[in-house]
């Protein structure tokens with residue numbers, strides 16, 4: 001055992017970038033994914049970037065017998081659980097689908113960890129747990145707000161499930177990473193985000209507009225109480241985010257965690273407005289984007305960004321990539337996908 005990590009959802013956007021950083025840091029990676037929102041191209045991309053082919057098992061994390069075989073047949077003592085559905089709007093329309101997949105997959109993994117004596121688990125949580133926070137930037141101690149979507153609720157519930165499982169089992173240690181807004185792609189343009197249908201998120205919408213797939217970007221609201229009237233977010237480069245997973249797994253593997261359940265914000269600590277992001281994309285890529293101001297989008301919070309002191313001090317991690325490099329990588333990836 002030792003340096004092997006099971007990565008569920010490892011064919012997806014954040015999982016594939018994390019697999020690359022894990023392999024580059026000397027970990028052996030075993031990926032489980034049911035390809036419900038990804039394809040094998042990302043596994044090829046990981047292999048091309050690292051020169052190492054990760055073991056790939058096509059399986060559903062909710063299928064306990066299939067997952068039992070994964071635990072029986074593979075040695076690892078850490079699990080990173082990315083596998084989940086993530087479309088907020090769809091979760092409102094089909095809540096049972098989200099509660100089933102996002103919670104059952106995690107419970108299945110946690111039960112098998114207890115049964116097979118596997119110790120460390122990282123969970124993909126989200127800044128969505130803070131909702132419309134009263135204090136900014138948010139720290140890990142900022143109270144969570146009641147979730148405004150079933151998706152957000154699955155993140156809060158899964159955090160609680162992890163906390164309770166750790167409390168009940170001396171041999172389990174867990175970290176929940178609360179991601180802010182992950183954007184960008186690997187600088188090689190061999191892996192990146194693959195949204196299906198019309199993108200909900202800002203950066204994929206921007207890159208698809210630049211590529212001519214969407215006619216015009218709608219900026220949802222310019223009348224917020226912010227410096228330029230558009231919303232503020234904390235956009236974190238996906239490679240920086242991936243590195244946070246490596247240091248968090250290192251921490252658990254080396255037993256350096258202070259509590260057996262810990263939570264860390266993973267962001268840059270810098271608020272960026274929608275207008276700034278659009279301008280940044282135009283400048284980084286020397287192009288003009290077709291956009292217009294549209295009404296506010298239901299459910300959007302005015303502003304949220306991270307206080308990253310805890311991750312800086314405890315994980316020794318900080319975001320390093322420059323926003324314009326990130327926006328260049330996002331555009332390179334979009335062009336690669338369209339080739």
Ligand code: NAD
Pocket residue numbers: 008009010011012013014015032033034035036037038059060061062081082083084085086101105124125126127179180181182
């Ligand atoms: P993604 O859809 O690209 O990756 C998720 C992967 O999990 C996909 O490859 C999908 O096929 C797989 N999957 C889903 N259900 C599965 C199941 N039952 N069994 C096996 N595989 C399954 O999404 P992502 O952006 O990489 O997100 C990864 C995690 O991070 C998710 O938990 C997501 O909720 C969380 N997160 C994402 C963001 C974001 O903006 N991208 C922000 C905060 C948190």
Ligand code: UDP
Pocket residue numbers: 181200201202203205217218219220221231232233274297300
């Ligand atoms: N946004 C926008 N137009 C779009 C998509 C998003 O103006 O087509 C804005 C949205 O209102 C929010 C920010 O971009 O202020 C980030 O939205 P995203 O959906 O990417 O992430 P969220 O923070 O909502 O999870």
